[in-house]
Amino acid sequence: MEELLEQDLTDKNIAILHPDLGIGGAEQLIINVALALQEKGANVIMYTPRFDPDRCFEDCSKLNIQVRGSLFPRSILGRFFALCAYIRMLLCALHVAFFAGGFDCILLDQVSFPIPILRCVNRNVVFYCHFPDKLLCTERTSWFKRLYRWVLDTLEEKTTGMARKVLVNSEFTKEVYHNAFPTLNTEPNVLYPCIIEKNFELPESFNGKSVIYEMLNIPKSQPLPKLVTSLNRYERKKNIGLAIRSFRALINYEGVDPDQYLLVIAGGYDNAVTENVEHYEELLQLAEGLTNIRFLRSISNEERLTLLRYTDVQLYTPENEHFGIVPVEAMYMGCIVLACNSGGPTESIVNGRTGFLLDADDVSQWGKKLHEIFQGQSPNKLLEILKTQAKERVEAKFSFNAFANQLAEYIQ
Incomplete structure (x- = not known):
């Protein structure tokens, strides 16, 4: 910019x-x-x-x-x-x-x-x-x-x-x-939408690990599984079902231990909105048989930040999304983002450097990419490189200061 x-x-x-x-x-x-x-x-x-x-x-x-x-x-x-x-x-x-x-x-x-x-x-x-x-x-x-x-x-x-x-x-x-x-x-x-960087900081005294275990209902005696997360409102156009099918494809790979992974579906939910209520029930049916999945509705900002902090891969599934601030937030918090190769994410994500852009109608491709990230050669090293590059891109292109300056120029 x-x-x-x-x-x-x-x-x-x-x-x-x-x-x-x-x-x-x-x-x-x-x-x-x-x-x-x-x-x-x-x-x-x-x-x-x-x-x-x-x-x-x-x-x-x-x-x-x-x-x-x-x-x-x-x-x-x-x-x-x-x-x-x-x-x-x-x-x-x-x-x-x-x-x-x-x-x-x-x-x-x-x-x-x-x-x-x-x-x-x-x-x-x-x-x-x-x-x-x-x-x-x-x-x-x-x-x-x-x-x-x-x-x-x-x-x-x-x-x-x-x-x-x-x-x-x-x-x-x-x-x-x-x-x-x-x-x-x-x-x-x-x-471009922006993030306010200071809003993504949690106080040093905040015990994030205790909160994430409580949020996901995991016994504290167990190690935290690899987290795959979807953050979207409970609306059909958000294509959340793709996240569930992709995760199922991952754990169905030969040699993958399902207990090492957890899918978290979280987002805005309003009992007064009929579609939210109906779609939540539809997603529960789609996830039938999956024990390593959690549905969180209308989580607080503190819980949202905690979830992003511990998420390894963020699945952003809306197709032809106008922009999509979630991938930007996730990249800033150090998540690897998998998103549909259409709409705004093609401008916020650099494919292969800060995340991955995939075909919305190819579930096997999403499952394969998840498998490569977690099971490929030197997965921890790959994760760290991608996370660093993702955060640097957000700071350069989607910061609050750049947003404020450009908006003020238009207003003037």
């Missing part, structure tokens, strides 16, 4: 709008945006229709978060989630535009629908496009659903083009943006 001049946003008033400040990659990024702008001296207020202090990232405690637009329901009879999200964000935007006072800049992400309203009072509107929403909803079987989505898709394209500046999370998403919105002349700028 080319060197950027230090930018000063002192006394700039900036509003950030986000539809649901829960736990996920988009939420982590928008929180980092707010923290980066604060780091540059700006006064930042985050507005959201949904925020639960018991289900959020710890860094939310450092931000001024106000809930607006929550009176409208999240769905109507269990349907129309997208439409309801649009309306909730619209109500939130109306408050920001006409009742919250003046701002030097307004930044929003995920839902572009409020941009015309915000532009009525402020020309400096920035939209962060994680991925076009029209491509995330692919179920359009009925004529009503096709008409419904056509209206929303058209609104998305038209309103996205009204932002003064559009940011995307990767070159992959930039290309998808151009293909999805052919009528727009806006040229997006790439702003």
Whole structure:
């Protein structure tokens, strides 16, 4: 990343709008945006229709978060989630535009629908496009659903083009943006997500080994097995089943002692989200017969860091992921990452140097790579070399300081 001049946003008033400040990659990024702008001296207020202090990232405690637009329901009879999200964000935007006072800049992400309203009072509107929403909803079987989505898709394209500046999370998403919105002349700028390095430090007094044994329900008298981990929300598009099938392929190799390995499936889980509940049950069925597997749901940040610290190989299974912050976090913590050879991971991972990029539909390839890492010649030496190179790449390309400087330059 080319060197950027230090930018000063002192006394700039900036509003950030986000539809649901829960736990996920988009939420982590928008929180980092707010923290980066604060780091540059700006006064930042985050507005959201949904925020639960018991289900959020710890860094939310450092931000001024106000809930607006929550009176409208999240769905109507269990349907129309997208439409309801649009309306909730619209109500939130109306408050920001006409009742919250003046701002030097307004930044929003995920839902572009409020941009015309915000532009009525402020020309400096920035939209962060994680991925076009029209491509995330692919179920359009009925004529009503096709008409419904056509209206929303058209609104998305038209309103996205009204932002003064559009940011995307990767070159992959930039290309998808151009293909999805052919009528727009806006040229997006790439702003890679980052990690906040100090958030990955645990106090010296922290007994990580005791915590990991307790998390994974392993008797402390036993040696810790080699850990293979999947960190993703319990959603079908995250393709977590690939991690289970790959691990099964590893332990089925001749000569492999299954007791030496443990697969950990961990990630965001919300009882109020039907897909989370259903997919968890589906994964339990897929893992039937595997005794060396653990399912962890909605783990704390401390538990997440502990898990990453002791993980040997991180399996990142989503295909065509927009960016994917998990591989970056895992590389920084010294894990070897196996990811699908598509989307954002092809920009964060250097194949063969900081991790491995594999075909999403070839389970045997994933199992073979796991076997090579753990059972190949001089496996410990290979692990250490890859871990060192991975951390160096994150520090050079995905640091918080580089992210803050580039974001501040765009805002200026």
